[in-house]
Amino acid sequence: METHIYYLFILALPVACIAWTVTKEEIFREAREFCVDKSKNCNKLIKRKFFYVFTCEYCFSHYVTVLILFLTGFTLLYHDWRGYIIAGFSIVWIANVYMSLYNIIRIDLKKEKIRVAKEESELNS
Template identity: 85%
Template sequence: MELPIYYLFVLAIPVACIAWTVTKEEIFKEARLFCVDRSKNCQRLIKRKFFYVFTCEYCFSHYVTILILLITRYTLIYPDWRGYIISFFSIVWIANIYMSLYNIIRIDLKKEKIRVAKEESELHADEEK
């Protein structure tokens, strides 16, 4: 049974969510800081690269995608191993577009908060005069 193409966009959502949360959000901060340290200070290259994966949302999204594909068995275009390869790279690409858009939105929200805080402080300063 071949699944519709829009499943690609749906499956990329949990990939993006998991990859972003693990590599960027506060809840995993301590683990991420440990991984950053190990990615810089381990003696062996393979260990440094292993820990680096948990600090990079792009890198981590590849491993999350593998897990999602194992769970869903989603393929694109071909129903065999070729379909898994195409769906793998497609999901990673879409998930990273989602994360980039999310990052842009977050930056805009932070800029707006800073602008509002500045305006409020200016208003309070004018009121005090």
């Protein structure tokens, strides 16, 4: 069981990394902007929801988790479909904790950069 908990925290790392990169980072900005537009302007609900998935790290992490579970066969508590469901929601939860912590760290770093830039501009004035 200890090994399963270890794998849970490890498997959540690539889920968080992929979900964050696709939904937040500059490299996918154009694709994300396209998806944002489609998620707001498509005429059918199913199309709007499909495109929305690529703009929300929480939503997208579910799909990345399904892919990870398919590739690894990882289960928790049970070795059947119930284990996949428990593992899936557990990985999503841990991955979103990771992404929240990462976001907090990024905000703190941005605040610090702004503070330093402001202090430097005041010294140069």
